[in-house]
Amino acid sequence: MKNTFYNEFDMQCLTKERAADYRSSFEIDRDRIIHTSAFRRLQAKTQVFLSGEYDFYRTRLTHSLEVAQIGRSICQFLQHESQRLSAEFSIDSNLVEAICLSHDLGHPPFGHAGERTLNELMKPFGGFEGNAQTLRLITETIYSSGGERQGMNPTRSFLDGILKYKTVHGDLEDPENHFIYDEQRRYADFAFGGAPVPQELTPGKKLNSFRSIECQIMDWSDDAAYSLNDLADGIHSGIINKEKIERWAGERSLSHDESGSLEEIIGAVSTGQLEKIVAGKIGHFIQACSLSEWKNFMSGLTNRYRFHLEIDQAVQKEAELFKNISIDLVFRSPQLHQLEHKGAYILRNIFKAFEENYLGKENSKTNLLPRDTESVVRKAADPTVRMRLLCDYIAGMTDGFAIRTYKRLFDAEFGSLADLI
Numbered sequence: 001m002k003n004t005f006y007n008e009f010d011m012q013c014l015t016k017e018r019a020a021d022y023r024s025s026f027e028i029d030r031d032r033i034i035h036t037s038a039f040r041r042l043q044a045k046t047q048v049f050l051s052g053e054y055d056f057y058r059t060r061l062t063h064s065l066e067v068a069q070i071g072r073s074i075c076q077f078l079q080h081e082s083q084r085l086s087a088e089f090s091i092d093s094n095l096v097e098a099i100c101l102s103h104d105l106g107h108p109p110f111g112h113a114g115e116r117t118l119n120e121l122m123k124p125f126g127g128f129e130g131n132a133q134t135l136r137l138i139t140e141t142i143y144s145s146g147g148e149r150q151g152m153n154p155t156r157s158f159l160d161g162i163l164k165y166k167t168v169h170g171d172l173e174d175p176e177n178h179f180i181y182d183e184q185r186r187y188a189d190f191a192f193g194g195a196p197v198p199q200e201l202t203p204g205k206k207l208n209s210f211r212s213i214e215c216q217i218m219d220w221s222d223d224a225a226y227s228l229n230d231l232a233d234g235i236h237s238g239i240i241n242k243e244k245i246e247r248w249a250g251e252r253s254l255s256h257d258e259s260g261s262l263e264e265i266i267g268a269v270s271t272g273q274l275e276k277i278v279a280g281k282i283g284h285f286i287q288a289c290s291l292s293e294w295k296n297f298m299s300g301l302t303n304r305y306r307f308h309l310e311i312d313q314a315v316q317k318e319a320e321l322f323k324n325i326s327i328d329l330v331f332r333s334p335q336l337h338q339l340e341h342k343g344a345y346i347l348r349n350i351f352k353a354f355e356e357n358y359l360g361k362e363n364s365k366t367n368l369l370p371r372d373t374e375s376v377v378r379k380a381a382d383p384t385v386r387m388r389l390l391c392d393y394i395a396g397m398t399d400g401f402a403i404r405t406y407k408r409l410f411d412a413e414f415g416s417l418a419d420l421i
Contacts, residue, residue: 001087001088002088003088003089003090003092004088004089005085005089005090005091005092005303006092006157006302006303006304007302007303009156009193009301009302010155010156010157010302010304011025011155011156011157012155012156013025013153013154013155013156014139014151014153014154014155014156014159014187014190015151015153016153018153024092024094025155026092026094026095026098026155026157026158027094029094029095029098029152029154029155030094030095030098030101032152033098033101033102033105033152034101036142036152038105038137038142038396039061039064039101039102039105040061041396041397041398042059042060042061042064042104042105042107043059043060043061043062044059044398044399044400044401045059045060045061045104045107045108045109045111045398045399046059046060046109046110046111046114046343046399058229058230058233060104060107063104063225063226063229064100064101064102064103064104065101066225066229067100067101067103067218067221067222067225068097068100068101068221070100070221070224070225070282070285070286071093071096071097071099071100071217071218071221072093072096072097072100073286074096074217074220074221074286074289075090075091075092075093075096075217076093077286077287077289078091078289078290078291079091081290082290082291084291084293084307085291089303091213091214091217092157092214095157095158095161095214096161096214096217096218098158098161099158099161099162099214099215099217099218100218100221100222102134102138102158102162103134103162103164103218103222104130104134105133105134105137105138105142106129106130106131106132106133106134106135106136106137106395107130107133107134107395108128108130108133108347108394108395108396108397109343109347109395109397109398109399109401109402110339110340110342110343110344110346110347110399110402111340111343112340113339113340113341113343113344114343114344114347115128115129115130115177116176116344117343117344117347117348117351118347118351118391118394118395119176119177121347121348121351121352121391122387122388122391123174124387125383125384125387125388125391126181126182126183126384126388127169127175127179127181128391128395129165129169129177129178129179129180129181131162131163131164131165131178131180132165132169132179132180132181132184133392133395134162135159135162135163135180135184135187136181136184136392137151138151138152138154138158138159138162139151139152139154139159139184139187141392144372144373145372146372147371147372147375147376147379149376156190156191156193157212157214157304159187159190159191160191160212160214160215160304161212161215161218162215162218163180163187163188163191163211163215164208164211164215164218164219165178165179165180165208166180166188166191166207166208166210167179167180167203167204167207167208168180168181168182168184168185168188168203169181169182170182171203171204172203172204178204178208181388192298193301195297195298195301197297198297210296212302212304212305213291213303213304213305213306213307213308213309214304216308216309217289217309220285220289220309220311223319223323224282224285224286224319225282226323226326227320227322227323227326228278228281228282228285228319228322229278230323230326230330231265231322231325231326231330232274232275232278233330234325234326234329234330235269235274236274237330239329239330239333239335239336240325240326240329240330241269242266242269242270244329245262245265245266245269245325245329246266248325248328248329249262254321255317257314257317257318258317258318258321261318261321261322262321264277265277265322281318284315285315285319288311288312288315288316289309289310289311290309290310290312291307291308291309291310292307292308292310293306293307293308294306294307294308343399343402346402346403346406347394347402349406349409349410350394350402350405350406350409351390351391351394353368353409354368354369354390354393354394355387355390358377358378358386358390359383359386359387368409369393373389373393376389377389377390377393
């Protein structure tokens with residue numbers, strides 16, 4: 001049965017037409033992501049706590065899988081409940097799954113601390129942003145062989161779905177985040193099919209908020225997952241406990257609904273039923289979704305911009321409540337700040353060593369990179385391009401690999417034959 005929600009405009013690929021396959025175009029997008037090393041490396045990248053610190057904390061990989069499950073479930077729920085959809089006219093769950101699985105591909109080691117550190121170091125060369133790095137992987141660098149790098153030739157719908165932010169770095173003044181790189185403007189243009197962007201969609205929040213329905217679903221799925229699961233991991237770690245939640249609540253003026261939500265979480269902690277309560281909340285967050293009609297400059301070109309995802313306000317407020325608890329009690333805790341400080345210190349020193357060797361010393365013959373990466377970097381004559389390639393390599397590191405690289409470069413006692421593996 002053909003799904004008329006999508007047209008040829010949505011299916012067009014970035015670089016060339018794909019060969020015929022038994023799979024749909026969006027299944028190909030999803031499958032290509034799952035079988036990449038960039039996706040596998042997410043298993044060893046920080047979500048909240050350093051990867052490997054304990055075996056049951058979420059990593060970027062388990063988080064991405066949870067987001068993908070929520071995204072697929074939202075598609076199924078909307079298909080069942082919304083009068084705007086039908087069996088022949090539906091949001092493709094394979095496409096949404098591909099977008100959800102990919103949404104954190106570009107994040108560097110050590111979580112948001114690593115992202116902030118790389119942006120600070122890359123400011124002279126166009127900045128660093130996790131979403132922009134995801135776009136770079138998908139379009140240019142996800143495959144590497146024999147010194148050559150290339151993207152996965154995504155469909156327009158998939159590329160557009162991962163474009164959570166469409167504002168170009170150069171259109172903002174010294175941004176901390178929420179941008180794509182200057183050289184990626186052409187991908188935003190491709191997403192829009194060359195349609196002129198209205199003047200009212202000014203760079204920054206307004207343009208970044210202009211998203212396809214699949215991107216909106218991914219964004220809410222991400223919010224739903226981390227608002228609940230970061231809180232759960234904080235409780236499992238011992239950083240958050242019943243007494244701290246009660247103290248946090250006592251310092252604020254909470255609504256009746258917010259107090260009820262906190263009492264539910266406190267009760268779950270006391271009775272050991274946290275996982276059960278979180279699972280129920282996930283289902284509640286999924287069923288808080290509905291569709292509304294949306295008219296804009298893209299809605300005539302594609303159904304992906306005909307609809308806006310509406311979230312029940314009470315559920316949105318509950319998600320914000322859980323996120324605020326995690327921010328205040330976990331992300332601002334001295335334990336996590338110590339880990340973030342360590343991660344930032346490691347990345348800063350690795351970056352500076354690479355910059356000095358490949359940019360500061362033009363005649364340096366020291367090879368600090370794997371052979372294929374070394375070849376690509378040496379071929380780049382432009383300093384900005386060279387530093388972007390070095391940043392690619394660092395951003396692709398897992399937490400553990402970054403720590404080992406730091407030790408090889410700076411730890412005098414780390415250097416046996418076994419350490420080189």
